[in-house]
């Protein structure tokens with residue numbers, strides 16, 4: 001991130017230490033890293049304006065930090081009013097911390113081939129809340145801005161360089177999947 005604020009640098013240092021010490025223990029990363037993320041999103045004055053910009057048409061994913069060994073990445077996810085993702089998976093663990101506004105996540109499991117996906121319930125996040133996802137317990141969801149009339153922002157940490165990972169989007173009606181790579185909204189500065 002350009003002009004990285006001190007509290008974000010601190011977060012990255014501490015998160016790196018958690019990942020170093022966990023040596024692949026995902027539960028430990030999610031527990032200790034989740035506490036660090038909760039602390040980061042408990043304050044809302046640190047995210048530089050350039051990483052808080054919505055787009056009129058598309059939700060934005062700005063890469064804030066990529067671990068040099070690709071063990072994790074940190075992204076600001078900026079929702080314009082009413083924007084939503086397709087149904088998608090991650091293939092790596094994820095932590096989601098709500099910074100501003102609100103977010104609605106609908107969780108799914110694959111159905112039989114050609115059959116609708118199974119709805120597993122809805123999570124609503126408000127500022128300060130942190131949620132985790134893991135491929136081992138199911139990591140398919142569709143996420144949307146809770147609000148039709150305001151921007152929402154969440155900070156995501158993923159267990160890999162998420163913008164470079166080949167993963168999937170799904171058709172909720174047929175459980176059909178196709179590969180996708182999300183990239184980043186700030187590719188030009190990377």
Ligand code: FE
Pocket residue numbers: 088089090141143
């Ligand atoms: Fe997601």
